[in-house]
Amino acid sequence: MAQTASDAELARDALAGSEAAYRELVTRYASPAVNFIYRFTRDRALAEDLAQEGFLRVYQRLKTYDPERKFSSWFFQVLRNITIDYLRVNRLPTSSLDELEEEGHRGAAVDRESASPEQAAGQSELAVAMSAALAKIRPEYREVVVLRYQEGLTQPEIAEILGMPSGTVKTYLHRARKELAEILSEAGWNTNV
Amino acid sequence: MDRKQLERWLAEEASGHDEGADAAFAHLFSAVPKVEPNPAFVEQAVSAAWRWRVRRRRLVVCAWAATILLVAVGVGMALLGAPRIATSVIKGFAFVSGRAVPWLVAYTTVAMSWWWTLGHVGSVIASALMTPGRASALVGVELVGLLAFYALQRMAGAERFGDAQV
Numbered sequence: 045m046a047q048t049a050s051d052a053e054l055a056r057d058a059l060a061g062s063e064a065a066y067r068e069l070v071t072r073y074a075s076p077a078v079n080f081i082y083r084f085t086r087d088r089a090l091a092e093d094l095a096q097e098g099f100l101r102v103y104q105r106l107k108t109y110d111p112e113r114k115f116s117s118w119f120f121q122v123l124r125n126i127t128i129d130y131l132r133v134n135r136l137p138t139s140s141l142d143e144l145e146e147e148g149h150r151g152a153a154v155d156r157e158s159a160s161p162e163q164a165a166g167q168s169e170l171a172v173a174m175s176a177a178l179a180k181i182r183p184e185y186r187e188v189v190v191l192r193y194q195e196g197l198t199q200p201e202i203a204e205i206l207g208m209p210s211g212t213v214k215t216y217l218h219r220a221r222k223e224l225a226e227i228l229s230e231a232g233w234n235t236n237v
Numbered sequence: 238m239d240r241k242q243l244e245r246w247l248a249e250e251a252s253g254h255d256e257g258a259d260a261a262f263a264h265l266f267s268a269v270p271k272v273e274p275n276p277a278f279v280e281q282a283v284s285a286a287w288r289w290r291v292r293r294r295r296l297v298v299c300a301w302a303a304t305i306l307l308v309a310v311g312v313g314m315a316l317l318g319a320p321r322i323a324t325s326v327i328k329g330f331a332f333v334s335g336r337a338v339p340w341l342v343a344y345t346t347v348a349m350s351w352w353w354t355l356g357h358v359g360s361v362i363a364s365a366l367m368t369p370g371r372a373s374a375l376v377g378v379e380l381v382g383l384l385a386f387y388a389l390q391r392m393a394g395a396e397r398f399g400d401a402q403v
Contacts, residue, residue, distance in 0.1 A: 067283050071279050077274075082272050092275065096282055099286065100285050100286055103286040103290075104289065170243060171269055174266070174269050175270060193266035194269070221259075225247055225250045228243070
């Protein structure tokens, strides 16, 4: 399987029965899928389960994929539907900052036992604070933030996934950043004021 | 995640520069921790899809086999039983039509005769009663009734929203 094959080509080959093509697609999208769902469930194991379900549904519906569309847009649309279906049935609590550390964000949580430099500790704390702030904003804002800044999608692509005008996505992004800024400022992270 | 980046983003946000804030936040957000799926994730996803694929192909084969079998059985039964079935159908049709058709014709004739009689009586009464003045009065009464109904509906609607003046 060529490394440079596009997602659409891989999808076409997977539909034709190529296991290697499907494996490559899963490899490319495993981390984005798990991280996308994780931002809503705050549960890594659950995020992996839902992502598995997402990949299966994507495979089952490969026939309906239009190669003219960007694969990532279609893929995240499927993932979003699965996540929404799950969250409709199961209401999940918003995790606190402490829970984030317990969940295994060793890279982000402050290692209190080590004698790391103060700045490094501050950076880790900030990363955790940002994660916690993200968990606090409205789900529709969180969705656009994750798709834009975590998955690197453009506003028109996000608009296609969410089925809303591009202008609304822009507004949501603006409001989401404002809310995040307010939450972080209230938590004492803004030294500009 | 750099504190200076955070401050830059917050400053852009405060000054209202949307594009600058977008770029600064994108830079800042890239440092937010991500979770990594377990190493077996890809293998599990691929094997789940391929298991489904095998099951589906098996199901399609079974469905085709069942369809072919049903069609074959149907065709065989039709070929074997056709002479008997055809005879029974013709006999049944002759029996029903021999008894039902005369009754149907008789009832239809009587019904049509009543229909024409009623129609004639109705037209005689209408021509005797209806004059232009009476027709105008009837239309007027109907219009008044419609207006009253409209007014009642408006009042009921206003009451539903809680601003009825009693």
